[in-house]
Amino acid sequence: MTGPLRVACLSIGDELLSGRHADLDAPQVARALGEMGLVVDRVEVIPDDEQTIAEAVGRLRGPHAVIVTSGGLGPTLDDVTRHAVARAAGVELVHSEVAWAAVRVWFERRGVEPPASNRRQALIPTGAVILPNSKGTAPGFLLELDPETILAVLPGPPGELVAMLQDELVPRLRSRFGGDLNLMRHEFALFGLPESEFAQLAGDWMSREAIPRMGVSARDGVLAVTLVSREDGAELLVAARAAEFRERFAHWIYSERDEALATTVGRRLLASGTTVTFAESCTGGGIGRSLTSVPGISGVLREGWVTYSDEAKRERLGVPAELLTRHGAVSAEVAGAMALGAARASGADLAISTTGIAGPGGGSQDKPVGLVFLGLALRGEVWTLERRFPPVDRDRIRRYAEQTALFLALAGLEDRLESLGAERAGGFEQLRD
Amino acid sequence: MTGPLRVACLSIGDELLSGRHADLDAPQVARALGEMGLVVDRVEVIPDDEQTIAEAVGRLRGPHAVIVTSGGLGPTLDDVTRHAVARAAGVELVHSEVAWAAVRVWFERRGVEPPASNRRQALIPTGAVILPNSKGTAPGFLLELDPETILAVLPGPPGELVAMLQDELVPRLRSRFGGDLNLMRHEFALFGLPESEFAQLAGDWMSREAIPRMGVSARDGVLAVTLVSREDGAELLVAARAAEFRERFAHWIYSERDEALATTVGRRLLASGTTVTFAESCTGGGIGRSLTSVPGISGVLREGWVTYSDEAKRERLGVPAELLTRHGAVSAEVAGAMALGAARASGADLAISTTGIAGPGGGSQDKPVGLVFLGLALRGEVWTLERRFPPVDRDRIRRYAEQTALFLALAGLEDRLESLGAERAGGFEQLRD
Numbered sequence: 001m002t003g004p005l006r007v008a009c010l011s012i013g014d015e016l017l018s019g020r021h022a023d024l025d026a027p028q029v030a031r032a033l034g035e036m037g038l039v040v041d042r043v044e045v046i047p048d049d050e051q052t053i054a055e056a057v058g059r060l061r062g063p064h065a066v067i068v069t070s071g072g073l074g075p076t077l078d079d080v081t082r083h084a085v086a087r088a089a090g091v092e093l094v095h096s097e098v099a100w101a102a103v104r105v106w107f108e109r110r111g112v113e114p115p116a117s118n119r120r121q122a123l124i125p126t127g128a129v130i131l132p133n134s135k136g137t138a139p140g141f142l143l144e145l146d147p148e149t150i151l152a153v154l155p156g157p158p159g160e161l162v163a164m165l166q167d168e169l170v171p172r173l174r175s176r177f178g179g180d181l182n183l184m185r186h187e188f189a190l191f192g193l194p195e196s197e198f199a200q201l202a203g204d205w206m207s208r209e210a211i212p213r214m215g216v217s218a219r220d221g222v223l224a225v226t227l228v229s230r231e232d233g234a235e236l237l238v239a240a241r242a243a244e245f246r247e248r249f250a251h252w253i254y255s256e257r258d259e260a261l262a263t264t265v266g267r268r269l270l271a272s273g274t275t276v277t278f279a280e281s282c283t284g285g286g287i288g289r290s291l292t293s294v295p296g297i298s299g300v301l302r303e304g305w306v307t308y309s310d311e312a313k314r315e316r317l318g319v320p321a322e323l324l325t326r327h328g329a330v331s332a333e334v335a336g337a338m339a340l341g342a343a344r345a346s347g348a349d350l351a352i353s354t355t356g357i358a359g360p361g362g363g364s365q366d367k368p369v370g371l372v373f374l375g376l377a378l379r380g381e382v383w384t385l386e387r388r389f390p391p392v393d394r395d396r397i398r399r400y401a402e403q404t405a406l407f408l409a410l411a412g413l414e415d416r417l418e419s420l421g422a423e424r425a426g427g428f429e430q431l432r433d
Numbered sequence: 434m435t436g437p438l439r440v441a442c443l444s445i446g447d448e449l450l451s452g453r454h455a456d457l458d459a460p461q462v463a464r465a466l467g468e469m470g471l472v473v474d475r476v477e478v479i480p481d482d483e484q485t486i487a488e489a490v491g492r493l494r495g496p497h498a499v500i501v502t503s504g505g506l507g508p509t510l511d512d513v514t515r516h517a518v519a520r521a522a523g524v525e526l527v528h529s530e531v532a533w534a535a536v537r538v539w540f541e542r543r544g545v546e547p548p549a550s551n552r553r554q555a556l557i558p559t560g561a562v563i564l565p566n567s568k569g570t571a572p573g574f575l576l577e578l579d580p581e582t583i584l585a586v587l588p589g590p591p592g593e594l595v596a597m598l599q600d601e602l603v604p605r606l607r608s609r610f611g612g613d614l615n616l617m618r619h620e621f622a623l624f625g626l627p628e629s630e631f632a633q634l635a636g637d638w639m640s641r642e643a644i645p646r647m648g649v650s651a652r653d654g655v656l657a658v659t660l661v662s663r664e665d666g667a668e669l670l671v672a673a674r675a676a677e678f679r680e681r682f683a684h685w686i687y688s689e690r691d692e693a694l695a696t697t698v699g700r701r702l703l704a705s706g707t708t709v710t711f712a713e714s715c716t717g718g719g720i721g722r723s724l725t726s727v728p729g730i731s732g733v734l735r736e737g738w739v740t741y742s743d744e745a746k747r748e749r750l751g752v753p754a755e756l757l758t759r760h761g762a763v764s765a766e767v768a769g770a771m772a773l774g775a776a777r778a779s780g781a782d783l784a785i786s787t788t789g790i791a792g793p794g795g796g797s798q799d800k801p802v803g804l805v806f807l808g809l810a811l812r813g814e815v816w817t818l819e820r821r822f823p824p825v826d827r828d829r830i831r832r833y834a835e836q837t838a839l840f841l842a843l844a845g846l847e848d849r850l851e852s853l854g855a856e857r858a859g860g861f862e863q864l865r866d
Binding site for chain 2: 034
């Protein structure tokens with residue numbers, strides 16, 4: 001057994017340090033290389049400054065088998081990554097006819113003469129291997145810094161970076177390091193289990209010394225769990241732990257792929273030919289947006305409603321005025337009636353609904369900010385679910401509500417609504433057909 | 434004139450290196466401190482490893498007036514930030530009764546006995562000033578590393594970090610550095626202008642030596658532009674450039690605050706009492722989700738539709754079957770009819786609509802992936818807009834379409850539809866009332 005090969009990422013660009021956007025490049029590199037068993041153990045975000053870049057490359061080359069830079073390859077004078085890495089490597093920067101031809105072709109395909117300033121993008125350090133850019137003008141390149149460290153220089157725009165990672169860098173690194181990587185992995189995606197409770201249930205599976213090693217990350221109620229082993233017999237070790245994991249966390253697992261909840265739900269709906277609709281109040285369109293992120297979803301989705309006012313709930317979904325008056329718009333009864341009304345109006349097999357108080361205003365003692373009711377109508381049966389999300393902020397409450405509605409739909413499809421805490425609702429005979 | 438004070442961020446946590454999520458903490462720090470004139474010029478993302486953290490703090494203290502760490506303050510043994518920074522500072526880590534009282538209170542308010550493991554969160558380096566945590570258990574702290582560098586240690590969860598930044602760190606740094614910061618800034622938010630065209634139009638305003646200095650960042654068609662000066666007479670310099678900027682970029686400016694397009698649109702709708710609705714096809718709910726992200730929007734928004742199928746467009750919005758057959762669902766005619774139909778059905782003053790081909794499938798020679806038509810109905814008048822977005826990926830096309838629809842609504846409110854390239858549409862007499 002050997003330790004994993006280590007990778008450092010350098011994300012280069014003044015705009016990355018303004019705080020306006022997160023750095024999205026390094027996570028892409030970490031995922032793509034992580035899948036082949038290389039481990040990113042350091043990311044540095046630095047400005048477009050030649051000396052700063054050269055210093056970082058020089059400092060990181062020792063302990064890292066691979067250094068990946070992103071950004072600073074544009075045609076303007078403030079982009080200095082090429083110059084900086086050539087300086088760090090101690091080699092000349094020269095005009096490459098091959099790189100220049102690639103830049104020219106990119107412009108000519110668009111019927112445009114390449115501007116003279118773009119010649120700068122054809123400057124390549126001596127000895128580097130050019131990586132073609134299928135999505136933009138700037139070629140990337142690979143440069144051996146020494147027998148222990150290889151430097152990959154990629155463009156900054158995420159679309160260009162991802163394409164070059166997948167098409168060029170990963171295949172080359174795989175053929176270079178393939179023999180050293182003995183990696184097995186298995187993924188689980190869970191919904192609705194707080195990370196602290198997960199840690200307690202997982203116990204010593206989460207220890208740093210555990211084999212296989214378990215990694216967890218949390219966002220919007222979703223836990224992404226990865227089991228990884230590079231020991232001898234990795235395949236068996238991972239399969240055995242995955243089987244135990246599947247049993248212990250059955251309530252919360254929604255997929256054994258690393259995918260969004262909407263993707264799992266969309267796939268199940270399409271596979272089973274179950275038609276779907278939605279009626280949203282507090283989520284305001286978020287469920288629809290998530291479901292329609294799935295390509296091909298039009299096969300099972302015709303329409304949905306955002307019914308923000310009481311009047312819209314009555315007129316579009318047939319929610320009885322009396323339910324709204326007696327229980328209020330934010331109630332299990334209205335959530336159930338919204339789902340059933342949407343299912344009837346659209347003729348869909350399955351409908352989900354949300355009604356809640358997303359804040360910051362509008363809360364009361366009885367119905368505080370964060371209180372959300374979800375409804376599910378599935379082939380004429382109605383279920384409801386109550387949730388009290390932490391009243392942290394409006395966006396987060398809305399995202400949790402949206403995800404919970406999707407999980408409720410999945411639980412309906414998998415016939416495990418009771419284990420989720422959903423209650424069967426009746427008394428909707430008065431709804432118009 | 435002196436240079437700005439420099440800040441380094443250390444984002445600490447194994448999970449930040451998995452590539453699953455971007456680091457959201459450092460951008461928060463960069464923005465909050467940037468607003469008071471401190472400049473983050475380096476971010477490092479490193480694992481929960483004592484030696485790595487201590488090395489980074491030691492290396493960065495020289496050139497930086499402030500080092501801000503986030504993460505690694507949890508109660509479990511893998512969180513080692515406290516130990517690492519005490520080691521880097523060369524001071525003891527001791528149990529603080531003040532910190533422990535704060536942790537206990539947090540649990541007791543929730544009716545829970547504080548677990549023994551959380552005592553670890555009361556370990557504080559000698560000489561540090563405790564920063565209370567209003568959103569979680571882990572106290573932060575401030576530690577003078579030497580007369581030139583102050584170290585701020587903050588918790589990792591973004592909600593806790595942001596509260597501690599705003600309530601504790603910024604006020605303390607302001608009172609410490611206030612006299613040294615002579616900063617004026619002005620912000621613009623633009624929509625629909627590609628970054629490369631912006632750069633050409635801005636010319637030497639964008640040079641690194643320009644006074645005031647201009648910063649730009651781009652996302653989903655939005656450009657956020659900041660003018661900054663710390664020279665003598667900064668106020669006049671920034672005001673003069675802002676006046677020129679306002680004139681040169683009038684077509685694309687939607688706000689002089691750093692805010693999302695939906696926020697600007699929502700604010701205008703509420704201020705003018707203009708009621709709004711929407712009919713979405715390719716965006717699938719994204720417009721609704723954006724508009725309802727604005728607190729209080731229920732004052733002008735009652736309902737909206739996601740009409741994904743032709744049938745839904747006919748039944749819910751009254752789009753004539755003949756228009757769908759003759760022009761296809763993805764057409765200016767149908768976009769216009771959807772907007773008018775939604776306005777009539779809901780009685781709203783203003784309606785926006787989208788219909789397009791988000792891909793990856795469904796494109797043709799005539800109607801390629803990326804083709805989107807947007808509709809606007811405003812007090813009975815109908816306008817349409819055609820856009821061909823780069824066929825890069827489904828999500829991006831949908832986000833662009835959503836943002837363009839919001840910009841179209843704003844242009845309608847500001848009576849500048851023609852300058853946007855929108856066309857007035859007629860021939861909808863056949864739509865039912």
